[in-house]
Amino acid sequence: MAATKTMTVSQALVEFLGHQWTVDGDIRERTIPGMFGIFGHGNVAGIGQALKQFNVEQPDLMPYYQARNEQAMVHQSVGFARMHRRRATLASAASVGPGAANMLTGAALATTNRLPALLLPSDTFATRVADPVLQQLEQPWDIGLTVNDAFRPLSKFFDRVQRPEQLYSIALSAMRVLTDPAETGAVTIALPEDVQAERIDVPVEFLQDREWHIRRPLPERGPLARAVAAIRAAKKPFIVAGGGVIYSGAEDQLRQLVEATGIPVGTSQAGGGVLAWDHPQNLGGVGATGTLAANRLAAEADVIIGVGTRYSDFTTASRTAFQNADAVFVNINVAAFDAFKHGSQLPVIADAREALTELAIDLEGFAINPDYAARIGAEKAGWDALVDTAFTRSSLDLPGQPEIIGAVQSVSAPEDVIVQAAGSLPGDLHKLWRVRDPLGYHVEYAFSCMGYEIAGGLGAKRGLLADGDDRDVIVMVGDGSYLMLNSELVTAVAEGIKLIVILIQNHGYASIGHLSETVGSERFGTWYREYDPAARNFQGEEILPVDLAMNARSYGLDVIEIAPGATAIEDLQGAVAAAKASAGSTFIHINSDPLIYAPDGDGWWDVPVPEVSTLAATQQARQDYLAQRAAQKPLLG
Structure with a gap:
């Protein structure tokens, strides 16, 4: 008979998590090296007790960290994961009802950023013997619905441990998603408060060390060959580097490729750091918040090579950044969802590091022409001078x-x-x-x-x-x-x-205040001012x-x-x-003075302006909006 260990569901989950390891090449580290927890009646006798027990008996197994806000626990996990290039994150345990609901924003943030975070919100009684329990959400049209169901659209994985025996498959599935570069994000395991404290005879093998190897898929030869052919035919190629380059650890491969070919690089927000700022091929941010240098060359590029970017509306300047009517998009991403985005003609599903390594080999001997190289240098120098002036x-x-x-x-x-x-x-x-x-x-x-x-x-x-x-x-x-x-x-x-x-x-709100001006709303509601009862607004001078x-x-x-x-x-x-x-x-x-702005990077962001208004500022903003929207493409590819 297989050896077992008698423990509670919470104790089993905590011990299981303490033995999970992520392996990425030569790097091996704990996948979940610690857990946050704010305790209430939903988890104080479950996860809380388990953390206390291990704190006494095996303090290094699952260190406990005390946060002050459930949303902030998840934010900390995301910041941790970014520094570990998605190889590790922290878990966050919350109580029933408001504690769980307060993690929803964090869940959405983790999933949107493609960064792993493990969420353990407590749930109401699976037996329903105490029903409705304090803080329970009740819907007469679906008695089984709880606050935690709100995590479903915000998570890359969601499940609820309704019976102790379900823990094994749920925990293993959760780990698979946490460590999958193409699927990672918020992973939510809802834990009914009675089930957390129930006894279970756990197979010892479930509690032993387990390794999760990061997948680094190679590019398929056919898609890669088509991408290489397009790049070799390009006169003005341009790379958009995103967070996938960072998470893959592909900075050296990107640098070697652009130094060999001369292709310039613009970065998304998540891609900041893929090249040092003063590297000759680094033109800085691209898109709505990008630099003038990057956006000018992006507008003319005939082949755009996306690497590890999800092409948000800011990166594409709401589909106005790339103005060459014949532009071809090569889009390299570990996730098919992002590789095919915007109608990309040449999607390549692959890890950024592996794809860039193959591209460097297949593009050997290719280099941009001297005129384009000179243009890159001039645009970069011009932008750097503008930044010097701003500083x-x-x-x-x-x-x-x-x-x-x-x-x-x-x-x-x-x-x-x-x-x-x-x-x-x-x-x-x-x-x-x-x-x-x-x-x-x-x-x-x-x-x-x-x-x-x-x-x-x-x-x-x-x-x-x-x-x-x-x-x-x-x-x-x-x-x-x-x-x-x-x-x-x-x-x-x-x-x-x-x-x-x-x-x-x-x-006040400096960003939205500026945006409010551009859409004709004249900074309404964006100043922190004393309420003016006569004008019935907050637009006065008294801070x-x-x-x-x-x-x-x-x-x-x-x-x-x-x-x-x-x-x-x-x-x-x-x-x-x-x-x-x-x-x-x-x-x-x-x-600071919020009316002093950074140099204009010639980017645009689509924020619709009312078609009809009695305000002159809004009417003018509508005309400006229509002029900008004229450059917008229905698809990038």
Whole structure:
């Protein structure tokens, strides 16, 4: 008879997870090296008890981390996974009802970004003996429906352990998806609170070490040969490099290919870091938030080679970035869904590293012509000069965001990691931040979730520390995003994890304020101002007496406040230098002028403007919108 071990479902799941390993070539690491948990009646006697038991008996099996917000637990897991190139992530356990529902945003973010996160939301009683239990959602048309069913459309894998015996197949299926580059994202195992505590005789083999080998599929010869033929025939080829290059560890292969051929590269937000900023072939971001250099060459390109990109609307500038009527798209992606996107004529389903290796061999002897090479150099030099100007120190009392970015850049180390997610900063960073390390740029822009920054930055720092890497993580965040979710600063203080947080205070929503102007809504509802009862809006001049520096100080962080004035940028540089020299977390507060913008990159984003309006600003915006939309293609391919 096979050997078994008597334990609860929760104990079995925790021990199982502690023995899962990801193998990627010569790299072998724990797939789930730790678990977050916020406990309530749904999981305190299940997952909570199991974590406590192992904390006493085998403390290294599944380390427990304490978060302050369920959504933030998932954000930390995503930041961790990014630093580990999707080989490892963290698990997040939440209680029934509001605890579980609070993870929904995190689930959507993980899946949208193609980054793994394991979610363990507690569920209501499988037996229904206590029905309705506290915090249970009831729908008379479907009594079996629970809050956790909302995870179904947000997850790459979802299942519910209704009986203890189901744990084996569910847990193994969950691990398969977590470690599959083509399928990964949020993986959700719903755990009814009674089942969590039930006894089960677990086969010992279920609890032993198990390896999950990352699939690195080779390109098929036929699709690859067609792609090579198209590239060899190209006069103006252009590469769009996405996050898949980073996750595959294919930076060296990309660099070798472009150095041999001269083909220029534009990056998506997730692809930041695939080449050093000053590499001759790196033209920076492409698309709606891209550089003028990248967008000008993308517009003329006759063959566009996508590598590891999901071609979001920002990357394609809402299908206006690539204007050559005869352009051919070669789209290399490990996921068929992304490889075939936008009607790509030449999809290649393959791992980025393997495909780039094969391309370099098959394109031996091919190089772009000298005129195109000269054009690439001129466009890059022109854009770099614009960035230098944007970074030039001014004497304004309130500096603009570009100047603030330049100041932070000037005192950061090449290996430092910049973390951002939402507002006007992603666009400015995509254009201006000079990335010098493959892991140095982490802007969550697939879901662009306000509130991700601090939690995601903490997760990124955890991921680095797990590898023995103590480089600094610099979180840049606007006051709008900070107010959405800042609780994980307490987590950083509790664990002594160092973060550098730079809060740019502009008293409102800078990005949406600018967008509001372009669509004719005149920044309505985007300022943080006292309510004007006569006008019935928040458009007045009286800013709110909010002190976010005091808020951060109350959490226990070191706080440096930059006073408005002619020396603000110099003071900011000194503050960042001091923060880097410190062993603890530092919060730097600086005021900015949200009406000072980064250089225009000639990108566009499709945000429909009302066809009919009584407002003159909206009427004009509609005309501008129609002029831009005239360049929009129905398909890229």
